[in-house]
Amino acid sequence: MPRKTSSKTKAGKTPEQRAAEREALLERLGEKVATLGSSTEWIAYLRFMSAFRRYSFNNLMLIALQCPNATHVAGFRKWQELGRQVRKGEKAIKILGYSTKKITKTDPVTGEEVEDRVKRFPVLSVFDVTQTDGEPVPSNAYQLPTGEGPAGMLERLSAWLRGEGWTLRELPLGGMMEGYTDHQRRIIATEAGLEPAARLVVLLHEAAHALLHENDADYVTHRGVCETEAESTAYVIANLIGMDVDASSVSYVAGWAKADREVITAAATNVLRAVNTIAAALGLDEADQDEDGQHEDAEQEVSAA
Numbered sequence: 001m002p003r004k005t006s007s008k009t010k011a012g013k014t015p016e017q018r019a020a021e022r023e024a025l026l027e028r029l030g031e032k033v034a035t036l037g038s039s040t041e042w043i044a045y046l047r048f049m050s051a052f053r054r055y056s057f058n059n060l061m062l063i064a065l066q067c068p069n070a071t072h073v074a075g076f077r078k079w080q081e082l083g084r085q086v087r088k089g090e091k092a093i094k095i096l097g098y099s100t101k102k103i104t105k106t107d108p109v110t111g112e113e114v115e116d117r118v119k120r121f122p123v124l125s126v127f128d129v130t131q132t133d134g135e136p137v138p139s140n141a142y143q144l145p146t147g148e149g150p151a152g153m154l155e156r157l158s159a160w161l162r163g164e165g166w167t168l169r170e171l172p173l174g175g176m177m178e179g180y181t182d183h184q185r186r187i188i189a190t191e192a193g194l195e196p197a198a199r200l201v202v203l204l205h206e207a208a209h210a211l212l213h214e215n216d217a218d219y220v221t222h223r224g225v226c227e228t229e230a231e232s233t234a235y236v237i238a239n240l241i242g243m244d245v246d247a248s249s250v251s252y253v254a255g256w257a258k259a260d261r262e263v264i265t266a267a268a269t270n271v272l273r274a275v276n277t278i279a280a281a282l283g284l285d286e287a288d289q290d291e292d293g294q295h296e297d298a299e300q301e302v303s304a305a
Contacts, residue, residue, distance in 0.1 A: 053276060060272075164210075170193075171191070172193075181209040211274045213230075229270050
């Protein structure tokens with residue numbers, strides 16, 4: 001007797017119910033992305049990125065939508081491994097996962113059976129630390145005195161940029177300019193006389209330009225978006241390494257009220273890419289525990305999309 005397509009999974013939901021749940025999440029995601037046109041919402045997004053940069057843009061938005069005050073999320077089993085237990089009755093935060101399932105099919109040309117993998121995007125459940133009890137979660141915050149910045153970070157960032165082929169200069173730029181990036185000559189300049197902490201933040205901003213904005217014509221046309229991406233990247237990295245950066249410095253987004261969803265999503269994705277690249281260069285990943293691949297469904301391991 002053939003199986004019914006609506007047969008329930010081990011988790012008690014039919015494939016149709018799982019598909020409907022995923023579509024509902026995507027609809028709410030679209031609504032959330034549309035709110036990023038305001039500076040306030042953009043700053044809130046950057047704070048989430050600082051805490052959850054291991055997650056995709058879509059899942060960052062879903063976490064923020066369902067638990068605005070979240071600071072550290074993990075799956076039920078992962079919290080148990082960390083010595084904490086999700087409290088009874090806590091509502092899960094739903095995010096989108098990614099996995100592959102091995103199937104056997106017949107090759108239409110040879111008629112032979114071959115193995116293939118089918119992509120799946122299951123809905124996963126995670127919980128914030130505030131929904132758990134147990135062992136304290138260690139903090140990775142690293143603070144040094146104001147004016148100096150985190151030890152070694154300026155030198156490490158400078159060495160990485162030089163290794164990528166950039167020439168770094170300290171010049172009397174004048175006016176309101178604190179730095180600039182010249183892609184044609186591969187030069188990054190910062191204002192002469194800056195304190196180390198200030199130079200680090202400016203250099204983070206210019207490093208984002210170096211990574212994301214190689215086309216000068218695009219920069220001229222979309223200067224507001226490019227500056228938003230660069231300043232946002234600097235803001236997130238600075239906070240990751242323990243520097244208290246004024247969020248009001250990200251002011252370019254005020255004119256985004258009429259920007260379409262695709263522009264906002266592209267900018268947010270660019271910031272996330274630049275943040276992860278620079279964080280890896282600074283060695284921040286060495287102390288991080290990769291959240292990807294730590295969420296499991298009833299049958300196999302999946303990772304957050």
